[in-house]
Amino acid sequence: MAYVESLLHNCASFSHVRQIHAHLLATGLFQFYPYxxxxxxxxxxxxxxxxxxxxAAFPFIRLPGTNDWNAIxxxxxxxxxxxxxxxxxxxxxxAPCKPDALTCSFLFKACARSLSRIxxxxxxxxxxxxxxxxxxxxxxxxxxxxxxxxxxDDACKLFDEMSRRDIPSWNALIAGLAQGDRPSDALLLFNxxxxxxxxxxxxxxxxxxxxxxxxxxxxxxxxxDRVFEYILQNNLHHNLIVCNAVIDMFAKSGQIEKAYxxxxxxxxxxxxxxxxxxxxxxxxxxxxxxxxxxxxxxxxRGLKPDGVTYLAALCACNHSGMVDEGLDLFEKMEKNGVFxxxxxxxTIVDLLGRAGKLEAAYRxxxxxxxxxxxxxxxxxxxxxxxxxxxxxxxxxxxKLVESGSSTCGDYVLLSNLYASQGRWGDVGRVRxxxxxxxxxxxxxxxxxxNGTVHRFFNGDQSHPMCREIYEKLExxxxxxxxxxxxxxxxxxxxxxxEEEKENALSHHSEKLAVxxxxxxxxxxxxxxxxxxxxRICGDCHAVIMLVSKxxxxxxxxxxxxxxxxFKDGGCSCRDYW
DNA sequence: GCCGATCCCT
Numbered sequence: 190m191a192y193v194e195s196l197l198h199n200c201a202s203f204s205h206v207r208q209i210h211a212h213l214l215a216t217g218l219f220q221f222y223p224y225x226x227x228x229x230x231x232x233x234x235x236x237x238x239x240x241x242x243x244x245a246a247f248p249f250i251r252l253p254g255t256n257d258w259n260a261i262x263x264x265x266x267x268x269x270x271x272x273x274x275x276x277x278x279x280x281x282x283x284a285p286c287k288p289d290a291l292t293c294s295f296l297f298k299a300c301a302r303s304l305s306r307i308x309x310x311x312x313x314x315x316x317x318x319x320x321x322x323x324x325x326x327x328x329x330x331x332x333x334x335x336x337x338x339x340x341x342d343d344a345c346k347l348f349d350e351m352s353r354r355d356i357p358s359w360n361a362l363i364a365g366l367a368q369g370d371r372p373s374d375a376l377l378l379f380n381x382x383x384x385x386x387x388x389x390x391x392x393x394x395x396x397x398x399x400x401x402x403x404x405x406x407x408x409x410x411x412x413x414d415r416v417f418e419y420i421l422q423n424n425l426h427h428n429l430i431v432c433n434a435v436i437d438m439f440a441k442s443g444q445i446e447k448a449y450x451x452x453x454x455x456x457x458x459x460x461x462x463x464x465x466x467x468x469x470x471x472x473x474x475x476x477x478x479x480x481x482x483x484x485x486x487x488x489x490r491g492l493k494p495d496g497v498t499y500l501a502a503l504c505a506c507n508h509s510g511m512v513d514e515g516l517d518l519f520e521k522m523e524k525n526g527v528f529x530x531x532x533x534x535x536t537i538v539d540l541l542g543r544a545g546k547l548e549a550a551y552r553x554x555x556x557x558x559x560x561x562x563x564x565x566x567x568x569x570x571x572x573x574x575x576x577x578x579x580x581x582x583x584x585x586x587x588k589l590v591e592s593g594s595s596t597c598g599d600y601v602l603l604s605n606l607y608a609s610q611g612r613w614g615d616v617g618r619v620r621x622x623x624x625x626x627x628x629x630x631x632x633x634x635x636x637x638x639n640g641t642v643h644r645f646f647n648g649d650q651s652h653p654m655c656r657e658i659y660e661k662l663e664x665x666x667x668x669x670x671x672x673x674x675x676x677x678x679x680x681x682x683x684x685x686x687e688e689e690k691e692n693a694l695s696h697h698s699e700k701l702a703v704x705x706x707x708x709x710x711x712x713x714x715x716x717x718x719x720x721x722x723x724r725i726c727g728d729c730h731a732v733i734m735l736v737s738k739x740x741x742x743x744x745x746x747x748x749x750x751x752x753x754x755f756k757d758g759g760c761s762c763r764d765y766w
Numbered sequence: 767g768c769c770g771a772t773c774c775c776t
Contacts, residue, residue, distance in 0.1 A: 230767090256767095263768085294768045329769040360770035398771045433772040465773045497774050504775080535775025542776095568776045598776090724776085750776075 193224050203236040210246065219249075226256035233264025240264040255286045262292060266299035274299035275308050290321040294330050301334035309334050325351065329358045336365020356390045363399035372403035376412055379403070383419060392419065394428045401434040405441040408720045408747045411637060413442045429457045433466050440470025443718060443745050443752050461492050468501035473751045475761045477509025496527050503536040507543070508751050510765040515540045531562045538565050542572025543765070547581050563594035570599060574606045582606050597623060597630060598723075634698040634721040638709045645701040654705065661704040662695055669735040676728060694728045699746060703733055707740055721748045730766075734758055 193209070200206050213219040213228060233243040243264060250257055258281045265274035278296055281288060293316050300309035313331060316322050328351050335344040348354070348362050359382055366375035379400040382392050392400070397420055404413040417435060420426050426435070432455050439448035452459070452467045464487050471480035484502040487494050494502075499522045506515030519537045523529060534557055541550035550569055554561050566588045573582035586603050589595035600623035607615040635644040643652065652658060676694055699721050706717040725748045737744050738758030746753045754761035 259768090289768095291768050298769085324768080326769040331769090333770065355769080357770040362770090364770065393770090395771050402772080428771095430772045435772095437773065460772095462773045467773090469773065495773095500774055507775090530774090532775040537775090539776060562775080564776050566776095571776060 193218070194227060197228065197231045200235065203238055206232055206236060206239060207242070210242070220251060222254050222256070225250065226254060226260060229257055229260035230263065233260050234267060240268055253284065253286065255289055255292065258284070258286065259289070259291050259295060262299070263295040266295045266302065271299040271302040272305060275305060278312075288315070288319070290324045290327050293321055294327050297327070297330040297334045301330075301337045304338060306338045306340070309338070323352070325353050325355060325358065329355070329361050332358065333361040333365065336361060336369060339369050341366060341369050341371060354388045354390070356393055356396065359387055359390055360393075360395045360399060363396060364402070367399045367403040367406070372406045375399055375403040376407075376409070379416070392423075394425050394431050397425055397431060398434050401431070401438045405434075405438045408442045408718070409637065410442045410444065410718055411640065413438050413444065427457050429460060429463070432457060433460075433462050436463065436466045436470060440466070440473065443747055445470055445474045445476070459490070461487070461495055461498065464490075464492065465495070465497040465501050468498065469504060472501055472505035472508055475508050475751060477505045477511050480505030481511075481514065494525070494527065496530060496533070499527055500532050500536060503533060503540070507536050507540040508762070508766070510544065512540060512544045512546070531559070531564070535562065535564050535568055539568045539572065542569055543575060545576050547572055547576060547578055551581065551584070563589060563592055566592070567599055570602050574602045577606065577609065579606060579610065630723070632698050632721070632723045634702040634719055636702040636706050636717070636719050638706070643702070643705060645698040645705070647698050648696040649698065649701055652701075652705070654708065657708055658701055658704045661708055662700060665704065665732070665736060666695060668739050669732060672735055672739065674731065674735055694726070697726055697729050699725055699729045700732060703736060703744060706744070707736070707742065710742075715743075717742055717744045719744065719746045721746060724748045724750060725753060730760065734760055
């Protein structure tokens with residue numbers, strides 16, 4: 190038996206696996222359960238074409254045992270068609286042998302990957318019935334599956350009920366929270382673990398990846414620094430994947446120099462993800478020159494640009510207004526064997542649209558080989574609004590409504606366009622249509638001050654320092670007026686008088702956050718960082734530029750798509766966004 | 767023996 194295992198582990202190619210298979214058949218060992226099951230398991234998981242081979246061999250087994258089934262189920266669980274694992278489990282349940290904890294573990298994995306929630310619930314019930322549930326590893330796999338279905342409350346409940354938890358259990362929940370839109374909870378859990386309150390488990394490489402991802406999403410600068418400090422102290426920065434996530438985190442929290450510092454000092458080598466992350470980092474920072482410089486270096490390092498590399502370079506062109514360079518990349522990528530997907534189209538449509546080439550953007554959407562995504566029409570709508578092209582905006586809106594995927598934001602865009610033209614009848618019509626829909630994403634901004642995160646909604650009056658904040662806003666309004674500012678009331682949706690419109694604008698969440706930041710900085714310098722969940726509004730952009738000059742403040746706003754660095758009355762986006 | 771992992775359009 191030992192020699193078969195040793196042969197298996199020394200297979201350099203799939204043809205070696207076939208030779209071992211032939212040997213087992215010739216010697217009759219194939220019908221001997223332990224040999225065969227080991228062989229099948231190796232065959233189905235170690236090589237890409239091995240699963241088909243194992244599946245083809247399966248019918249020749251006289252009486253398949255649990256591990257034979259497990260081998261196939263495991264193989265499918267990690268294949269491109271994980272749902273097949275469930276189908277095999279159904280067949281297995283009709284066979285004489287019984288599933289074991291391993292079978293269920295592979296099934297949970299398969300369910301997690303194919304997002305088959307119902308099937309997972311059924312297997313969960315079986316697990317309880319069979320009495321496998323005491324198994325920590327199995328519980329962790331299930332926890333991970335729940336997290337991937339976004340059943341985070343169930344995942345937390347399972348976690349709390351576990352009698353024993355190891356590092357992967359913690360990691361599964363932290364990563365689940367981070368990826369499931371609860372990054373703050375992920376950080377809380379990470380910090381608990383770091384402070385030694387995690388069943389004697391300390392964070393490892395995988396744990397910090399969850400924490401890094403949480404910081405990236407939040408754009409949380411202080412937390413980002415703290416997580417990095419932990420990584421250095423515990424020598425986790427020799428791991429390539431950790432480094433890639435660190436670069437992403439620094440780039441997404443507005444610390445592009447730190448991101449580039451890590452990129453340049455990596456001792457563990459760089460892979461294509463490293464380059465993609467750094468290029469995208471420069472892109473969202475509005476530094477198209479550095480992004481394209483790195484893009485050109487990729488091939489020289491023996492790496493082949495992939496779809497994400499091109500996407501990052503296209504994003505860089507988009508955010509820096511480099512239309513010709515972007516079009517050139519878009520043309521070249523397919524010649525270089527990289528297929529264009531929806532995201533590439535989305536970026537090029539935005540690039541052309543923002544540059545005012547609405548017809549060209551429209552033609553690109555129509556010329557696509559696949560059915561255009563709602564995002565493409567939303568992008569075209571946004572560009573039409575930017576360039577006040579009512580006809581194109583109406584066309585894009587029509588397509589969105591037809592596709593059944595129009596959102597609140599789409600209606601707001603169209604309505605704002607009508608409003609800017611004074612077409613109040615159309616505004617009312619669009620608003621009525623919008624109000625029939627329930628889903629609204631409220632705009633909010635947040636700013637961190639002395640370790641506390643302060644969050645503001647539009648027109649928010651719930652902050653303890655509400656009075657001071659609104660007084661500050663009034664002061665800002667007066668000072669920038671003296672400086673020659675006029676409110677760009679076209680950004681207001683409603684049919685209000687000019688003065689009321691200005692008020693509606695002046696209480697946008699990003700302005701509240703900036704006013705609060707000015708009050709709280711105690712005259713001290715330093716950069717003020719504001720995060721916003723949606724895109725920054727045009728009036729806020731203009732106002733914050735002036736604030737940066739009149740109050741000598743450097744203000745960085747991270748919005749949904751990029752960073753804006755306001756300084757001395759200007760912005761790093763050079764008004765192109 | 768089975769658990770946890772990086773970059774991606776508006």
